[in-house]
Amino acid sequence: MAAEPMTVRSPQYVGARVLRVEDKKYLLGRGRYLDDVVLPAMAHAAFVRSPHAHALIKRVDVSAAKALEGVVAVLTGEELAELGSAFVTELQRPDVLSVTKPLLATDKVRHVGEAVAIVIAESRYLAEDGCDLVEIEWELLPAVVDAEEAISGDAPQLHDDVPNNNVAHIEFATDGVDAAFAAADHVFGKRFHCGRSHAAPLETRGVVADFDLGTEQLTMWSSTQLPHFLRTLIAPHLGLSEGDITVIAPDVGGGFGLKAHVFVEEAIIPLVARRVGRPVKWVEDRIEHLAASGHAKEIVMDVEIAVSDDGRFQAFRGRYIGDGGAYSGFPWSCLIDPLPAASLLPSLYDVRELGYTVDSALTNKCQTTAYRGPGMHPGHLARETLIEDIARKLKIDPVALRVKNCISSEPYVTANDMHYDGGSYIESIELAQELVDYAGFRREQLAAREQGRYIGIGFSPFVEAGTWGSEGARALGFPAEFYDTASVTMEPDGTVTVTTGTFSHGQGHHTSLAQVAADRLGVRLESVRVVDGDTSKATWGAGTYASRTATVAGGSIILAATDVRDKLLRIAAQMLEVSPDDIELYDGHATVTGVPEKTLPIATLAGIGYFGGPLRPEGQEHTLSATRYYDAPETYSNGVVVVIVEVDIETGAVELQRVVAVEDCGTMLNPMIVDGQVHGAIAQGIGGALYEEMVYDDAGQLLSGTLADFLYPSSMEIPSIEVSHLTTPSPTTEGGMKGMGEGGTIAAPAAVVNAITDALAPFEPEINHTPVRPSDVLALVARGPAQRTPKP
Amino acid sequence: MKRDDNHDGAIVDGEIEVRLQVNGASRRGRAEPRMLLADFLRQELVLTGTHLGCEHGVCGACTVLVDGAPVRSCLMLAVQAQGADVTTVEGLANGELHPLQQAFNEKHGLQCGFCTPGMLLSAAVLLEENPAPSSEEIREHLSGNICRCTGYVGIVEAVQAAAQAGGGAEASVATTPAAAS
Numbered sequence: 001m002a003a004e005p006m007t008v009r010s011p012q013y014v015g016a017r018v019l020r021v022e023d024k025k026y027l028l029g030r031g032r033y034l035d036d037v038v039l040p041a042m043a044h045a046a047f048v049r050s051p052h053a054h055a056l057i058k059r060v061d062v063s064a065a066k067a068l069e070g071v072v073a074v075l076t077g078e079e080l081a082e083l084g085s086a087f088v089t090e091l092q093r094p095d096v097l098s099v100t101k102p103l104l105a106t107d108k109v110r111h112v113g114e115a116v117a118i119v120i121a122e123s124r125y126l127a128e129d130g131c132d133l134v135e136i137e138w139e140l141l142p143a144v145v146d147a148e149e150a151i152s153g154d155a156p157q158l159h160d161d162v163p164n165n166n167v168a169h170i171e172f173a174t175d176g177v178d179a180a181f182a183a184a185d186h187v188f189g190k191r192f193h194c195g196r197s198h199a200a201p202l203e204t205r206g207v208v209a210d211f212d213l214g215t216e217q218l219t220m221w222s223s224t225q226l227p228h229f230l231r232t233l234i235a236p237h238l239g240l241s242e243g244d245i246t247v248i249a250p251d252v253g254g255g256f257g258l259k260a261h262v263f264v265e266e267a268i269i270p271l272v273a274r275r276v277g278r279p280v281k282w283v284e285d286r287i288e289h290l291a292a293s294g295h296a297k298e299i300v301m302d303v304e305i306a307v308s309d310d311g312r313f314q315a316f317r318g319r320y321i322g323d324g325g326a327y328s329g330f331p332w333s334c335l336i337d338p339l340p341a342a343s344l345l346p347s348l349y350d351v352r353e354l355g356y357t358v359d360s361a362l363t364n365k366c367q368t369t370a371y372r373g374p375g376m377h378p379g380h381l382a383r384e385t386l387i388e389d390i391a392r393k394l395k396i397d398p399v400a401l402r403v404k405n406c407i408s409s410e411p412y413v414t415a416n417d418m419h420y421d422g423g424s425y426i427e428s429i430e431l432a433q434e435l436v437d438y439a440g441f442r443r444e445q446l447a448a449r450e451q452g453r454y455i456g457i458g459f460s461p462f463v464e465a466g467t468w469g470s471e472g473a474r475a476l477g478f479p480a481e482f483y484d485t486a487s488v489t490m491e492p493d494g495t496v497t498v499t500t501g502t503f504s505h506g507q508g509h510h511t512s513l514a515q516v517a518a519d520r521l522g523v524r525l526e527s528v529r530v531v532d533g534d535t536s537k538a539t540w541g542a543g544t545y546a547s548r549t550a551t552v553a554g555g556s557i558i559l560a561a562t563d564v565r566d567k568l569l570r571i572a573a574q575m576l577e578v579s580p581d582d583i584e585l586y587d588g589h590a591t592v593t594g595v596p597e598k599t600l601p602i603a604t605l606a607g608i609g610y611f612g613g614p615l616r617p618e619g620q621e622h623t624l625s626a627t628r629y630y631d632a633p634e635t636y637s638n639g640v641v642v643v644i645v646e647v648d649i650e651t652g653a654v655e656l657q658r659v660v661a662v663e664d665c666g667t668m669l670n671p672m673i674v675d676g677q678v679h680g681a682i683a684q685g686i687g688g689a690l691y692e693e694m695v696y697d698d699a700g701q702l703l704s705g706t707l708a709d710f711l712y713p714s715s716m717e718i719p720s721i722e723v724s725h726l727t728t729p730s731p732t733t734e735g736g737m738k739g740m741g742e743g744g745t746i747a748a749p750a751a752v753v754n755a756i757t758d759a760l761a762p763f764e765p766e767i768n769h770t771p772v773r774p775s776d777v778l779a780l781v782a783r784g785p786a787q788r789t790p791k792p
Numbered sequence: 793m794k795r796d797d798n799h800d801g802a803i804v805d806g807e808i809e810v811r812l813q814v815n816g817a818s819r820r821g822r823a824e825p826r827m828l829l830a831d832f833l834r835q836e837l838v839l840t841g842t843h844l845g846c847e848h849g850v851c852g853a854c855t856v857l858v859d860g861a862p863v864r865s866c867l868m869l870a871v872q873a874q875g876a877d878v879t880t881v882e883g884l885a886n887g888e889l890h891p892l893q894q895a896f897n898e899k900h901g902l903q904c905g906f907c908t909p910g911m912l913l914s915a916a917v918l919l920e921e922n923p924a925p926s927s928e929e930i931r932e933h934l935s936g937n938i939c940r941c942t943g944y945v946g947i948v949e950a951v952q953a954a955a956q957a958g959g960g961a962e963a964s965v966a967t968t969p970a971a972a973s
Contacts, residue, residue, distance in 0.1 A: 019897055026905030027893040029841020029881035033906065036840040125826065202845045202853055202906045202940045253843070253906030254940050286846040506904030506941050676900045676942060683943030707850035707938075715931040715944040 013515035013525055014735075017672040021525075022510045031251040034206035034223040035283045042208070043072050045269060045282040046127035048117040048134045049292060050109035053143035053364040053700020054156060057108060057116065057136060064133040065119055070126035073276050074134065076117050077104035083271040084237045087264060089328035091335060092479050096168040099159060099328035099362070103237075103264045103271070108141070110158050110326035111366050112702045113291030118268060120276055124283070143700035147300055147323035147361035158326055158362045165362040167324060167334055170477070172342070173355035174415050180315035180353040184306030188390045193769040194378030194749075195693040196298035196323065198710060199371035203253020204284035205293055207266055209273035219246045220270050223253070225260040226543025228501045231535050233331060237267045249533040252505035256684070257370035258294050259505070260545035262330050290710055291702050294369025295694050298323040299338050301382040303345075306353075311396045313405045315353035318345050320379070322360045327367040332478070334360045336370045339477040340465065341379030346414040348425045348463050348638060349405045354415040364700040370545065372684055373746035376465060381770060384460050384750035388757050389766055398754070399438065399459050403429055406461070409728065418475045420463065421738070423638035424726040428662040429461050432640040435660050435724060441644065449762070454647045455657070456759025460751035461640040466547030466739025469632035473546075483631035484541040484548070486556035488517055488564050490624040492610040494588070494603025496521060496528040498561075501541010502553040503532045507677070507741070509549055512669040516554050516735070520561035521568070522585025523602055539627055547637075547739030550669050555630035555734035563626035570617045571605045635730045637665040637738040641682060643751040647759040649781045652774030654690060654756055656719045659748075664726040665740030666733070671725065677741040678723045685748025687713045693771050760784065812876050814839065815883030823870035829863075830854045832870035833880060841881035841909045845938070852937035855910035856880050862917050881909030884916065892916060892954040901950035903941035911937045915951045924955055 025031055062074040080103040090098035105116045119130035144155040150165040158165055181187055208221040218240060224230050227249040235242045252259065265282060273280040284293065299322050306315040320342045324334025335358070342356040373380075391398035403426055412420045424431075441457055448455045465472060470481045487499045498517045504510055514528040521528075532538050541553070569580035572590035576583065576598050584593050590605055592598040608615045609624045616622070644658040661678050668674050691711040695703040704710040729736025753767050756777065763784025767776075807822040814837060821836030828847075833839045833856065845853035847866045854865040857879035884890040892912050895901065902908045911934065918925055918933040925933070930951045931944070939947060 020900070023897040023902060023905075024889070026902055026908050027889065027896055027912070028885055029839070029909050031905045032840070033843065035834075035844070125824070200940065202851060202904070202938060203843070204845075251905065253845075254904040256940070286848065286851075508903070672900050676903055676946060679943035679945040680903065680941045681943075684940070706848055707846050708848070712851070712938045712940065714935040714938060715948065716935045718943050718945075720927070720948070721943055721945050 013518045014667070014669055016670070018511055018515055018525060018670055020508045020511045021514065022508060033203055033251045033253055034208065034221055037208045037221050037250060037281070039208065039210055039279040042279040042281055043120050043122060043276060044124040044127050045118055045120050045272065045280050046124060046131050047115040047288065048119065048131045049288065050105065050112060050114045050116055052109060052138055052140060053112050054141040055109050056139040056141060057105060058139050059137040060117060061135040062117060064135070065130040068126070068130050068133060070122045071130040072120040072122065073272065074117060074119050074130060075272060077102055077106035080104045080268060080271065081106060083275060084239065084267050087237065087330045089330045089333050091333045095170055096333060096335060097162050099162060099167060101264060101327045101330070103268050111364050112700060113288065113366060114326070115264065115292065118272060120272055120280060143364035145363050145365060145696045145698060145700050147321045147363060150361040150363045151321070151359055158364065162362060167328055167360040167362060168358065170339065170358040172416055174353050177315050177317060177353040177355040181304065181306045181317065184314055185309045186307045187304055188307060188386060188393065189302065189304035190382070190386045190389060190766065191768055192301045192303065192382035192385060194297050194299050194301070194381055195688070195770050197296045197371060197688050197692055198290065198694050199256035199258035199294070199296060200289065200710065200712070201254030201256055201258060204286060204289040205259065205263065205265065206283040207269040208279065208281045209270035210279040211270060211274040213277055217244045218270050219248065221248045221250055222266055223259060224249050225252070225255040225503055225505055225545050227503055227533055228535050228540045229543045230262055230266060233262045234267055238270055246536045249503050255505050256372045257374060257545055260543060261294060261332065261369045263293070286707060287705060290694070290705055292366055294329055295325055295366045296368050296371035296374065297337055297378050297688070298368070299341055299375070299378045301341065301378065303382040303386050305386060305390060307390060307394070311394055311401050311404055313349055313351050316345050316351050318342055318356040318382070320356065320358045323365065323368070324360050324362055325365040325367040326362060329367050329369040332370055334362070334368050335477065337368060337375040337378065340375030343416060343418070343476045344376050344379055344463065344465055345383060346416065347380065347383065348407055348461055350407045352415050365696055372681060373742040376742070376746045377685065377688065377749060380462060380746050381750045381753065385753050385757070385767060388754045392761065399429065399433060402459065402461060419634045421635045421730045421732050423636065423728050424664045425461065425638055428638060428640045428664055428726055429459065431724060431726065432459065432642045432660055432662045435722070436642050436644065436658065454649055454759040456645055456647065456755045456757065458643045458751040458754030458758055459640060460747040460754060462638060462743050462747040464547065464637040464740065464743040464746055466637055466742055467551045467632050467635050468546035468548045469552055471634045472632070475634055482542050483629050484552040484556050485539040485627060485629045486553060486560050487539045487625060487627040488557060488560035490521065490564055490606045490609070492607055494523065494527065494601065494606040496523055497531060498528060498557055499531045499538035500553045500557065501539055502544040502549040505544065507544065507549065508670070508673045512550065512673055513553060513557055515669055516557045517561050520558055521565055522587065522590070524588050527588065547741040551632045551635060551733050551737045551739050552630055554669065554737050555632055556628050558734045559628035559630055560626040563628065564624050567609060567620060567624055568602065568605050570620060571608050572600060574617050575600055575608070575615065630734060633732045635733050635738045637740045637743055639663040639743050639747070641744060641747040641751040643748065643755045645752065645755040645759055647756055647777060652777035654772070654777065656686065659719055659721045661721060661723045661744060662726060663723060663740065663743065664728050666727065666729045666738035667736035668725065668727065669737065674740060675723045678744050679721050681742055681744025682721050682748040683713060683718045685745040686718060686752060688770060689749040689752035690771050691717065808871050810870050810874055812873050812878055814878045815880060825869065825871055827870045828866055829868040829870045829873050830865035833865060839880050839882050843906050843909060845906065852914065853907050853910045855913050855937060857913055857917065862914050879913065881912055884912060891957045892950065895950040895954035895957065899950035899953055900946040901942065907937060907939045911939065911947060918951065919955055925951070927952060
């Protein structure tokens with residue numbers, strides 16, 4: 001390509017809507033996902049899973065399965081226990097009990113779908129045939145499927161070492177919270193039950209393991225969000241050192257937090273591969289995925305707000321009982337929902353008196369795992385729908401009530417010591433009001449009601465606790481170290497290789513992180529390659545989840561690239577005979593500022609750096625490479641989701657007419673990708689509000705076992721989503737980025753529910769659970785005092 | 793559907809030889825009668841662009857074109873495709889990206905990419921039938937293809953952009969044996 005004249009400069013990459021460099025392979029069908037990994041002599045695995053919610057295993061007979069032609073091996077829980085060790089989930093805090101999960105169930109099963117035996121065969125078809133021949137004798141036990149009942153002291157016990165089925169009881173209170181409630185003009189409260197959800201990425205889980213009997217080293221592929229962390233966590237259970245394990249995350253078809261865990265199957269498949277002496281593949285089917293991977297977000301919440309006559313919030317109080325299912329998801333534990341729900345209770349409100357309790361119940365359901373906006377989405381629903389109810393009761397406009405109690409744009413420390421780094425809290429609400437013409441909508445709403453039409457608007461302003469550096473994790477209640485590392489290497493020809501321990505699985509990091517490195521080194525974007533997803537190729541890192549990559553990986557890349565940049569500047573300064581301070585690196589060239597003819601290609605500097613002999617500055621190491629770590633301080637995005645609905649009171653149908661989002665995540669690396677994250681997060685929030693729920697009957701049978709029961713929203717249910725941006729760069733993070741990607745899921749459910757409440761205002765509805773189905777809408781209408789106005 | 797009855801294979805060791813046209817080329821492979829078309833394409837013919845998201849006909853990730861019509865290849869047996877003309881995502885580009893593929897890149901119509909092959913093929917059929925669809929028509933047509941990442945915003949915009957770029961009229965896939973080379 002011919003050199004462009006210096007006067008026509010490429011735009012700065014950070015902040016530009018750069019098209020994704022990774023798209024083409026997916027568009028051509030050349031993505032390589034887990035199930036596309038094929039190895040010579042590879043065998044296939046399938047699991048025998050429990051049909052019962054709670055039962056003792058009296059006998060397992062695998063003889064018929066073993067005798068089937070094409071079956072390579074069949075292993076039971078007892079055999080697996082001899083090969084590797086059980087998972088023990090423990091949070092690093094004394095008030096949380098550890099929970100043990102055997103690799104395969106040995107003595108009893110605790111939920112429908114729990115794995116009991118594994119069949120290895122020449123094909124997946126034959127492995128499933130083998131599963132059908134495994135005979136198990138059960139002794140059924142009573143099941144508990146209600147979180148409150150589970151910890152009532154009167155329920156069947158799931159684990160002998162978890163008394164009362166309660167993994168944790170955590171309390172927080174400011175000194176004056178009870179007094180504030182006692183003295184308040186008004187105390188409003190509500191109970192809210194957030195439905196049991198499921199991240200349900202379109203690609204299920206899967207593992208391929210190849211244990212080399214010669215080197216005694218393991219290569220495993222897993223559809224995971226955290227390849228390095230997976231290796232660190234899985235090695236002890238395999239009896240191997242980390243150095244003997246390579247974990248490769250191939251292309252991953254969505255994770256949404258679910259794949260930011262380590263699952264027993266990720267230990268079992270390597271263990272059986274070693275046992276049978278052949279590579280083994282297991283790809284989860286959708287039925288297994290729904291029943292036995294990870295559920296999410298079911299919390300029973302009691303929230304109270306003390307309010308003065310003039311509508312000032314004086315104190316918040318909450319009780320959160322999480323329904324963790326039968327085990328404590330590894331490694332984050334079943335606190336992953338109820339604890340963030342409670343911790344983020346203050347959200348964007350200036351409330352100095354605060355109290356909450358958290359319980360984390362075990363029940364005979366699938367374990368819970370993180371799913372986009374874990375805990376924050378249910379907690380937000382409880383608080384924001386209560387605020388909507390309060391506004392109606394005090395006859396104050398719900399948006400005005402929120403603005404009246406909102407913190408300013410300055411950094412703010414909440415009553416439970418979360419350190420917000422400033423944001424456009426009020427400004428985003430006001431912008432959203434303008435965008436939807438709030439006053440105009442209210443007029444339209446009155447006119448519609450005259451015609452017997454029920455339209456409503458719901459506001460849901462949010463603070464998103466993303467990023468998950470050490471401080472941010474601790475603020476949410478998870479005390480451990482979470483940082484990330486990156487290496488930046490300029491190769492001898494001036495191209496750049498970035499490696500990161502985060503892992504892109506749809507977020508476009510190969511573009512957005514390349515933008516960061518390209519800007520810092522002054523090279524063109526196409527010169528930068530981002531390598532992730534392979535522990536043998538990339539530096540150690542904790543993985544991609546909790547909206548952390550732009551901030552934590554971005555920060556580590558800025559630091560590492562700056563080290564390399566400094567070397568380039570010194571080389572350029574020596575060659576161009578000026579001070580390093582007078583050199584500008586831009587668009588692939590090092591140029592003396594203000595003297596465009598004094599310029600050198602950065603590729604030339606790179607060559608000098610490696611092979612330049614005396615041209616290299618004295619004492620400078622040959623390599624143009626740096627590895628740096630970054631642990632972001634606490635940082636919080638904010639924004640608003642507004643939803644406008646029309647509710648059909650004859651059918652109960654809720655039609656989303658408009659969805660407007662305002663997002664402020666500080667410095668944006670790539671606004672196109674940010675928009676995509678907002679769109680996707682809101683769509684999942686809408687799913688949770690109206691459609692998706694994992695339902696069990698009283699005996700613990702799963703009733704949502706297929707995608708005909710667990711309803712993904714389609715393109716007919718999700719309207720176009722309008723996204724606007726405000727930018728309040730973080731004053732504390734490298735580059736000013738704030739974690740984003742979950743706000744839409746946190747906020748959209750409350751926006752939908754509040755819009756329904758608003759539309760049905762004449763019926764004085766109080767919505768206290770999600771999803772809100774048509775039958776729920778009809779019940780609200782039937783209970784309400786308003787006369788049903790027939791449509792003209 | 794047209795079928796070439798001469799291609800009915802014999803059963804050998806429980807397997808049947810399946811002969812069909814895939815992306816304009818004659819292909820053959822062996823399949824047990826129970827083998828899904830999706831598994832046959834992926835495992836026997838090593839065309840792994842076709843993805844399996846649910847294997848019970850809901851998510852649409854496995855959508856391929858059989859004799860020009862969109863089909864869930866997880867709900868069809870390989871032996872039922874005997875003699876058929878199948879198009880998979882690997883057959884969309886013909887030297888250069890299909891206008892839909894180009895538009896999906898430009899409008900951010902994909903994130904993780906897992907639903908993308910099925911989405912592209914469904915959209916291609918729409919543009920053949922209706923070269924200038926409204927956004928409502930696009931949404932209705934694609935409602936059998938689930939995307940968990942994008943909220944469909946970029947996808948709908950991409951299909952509209954591809955339509956405006958002549959993706960329906962000029963880049964027919966369902967009836968043209970393209971990309972054989």
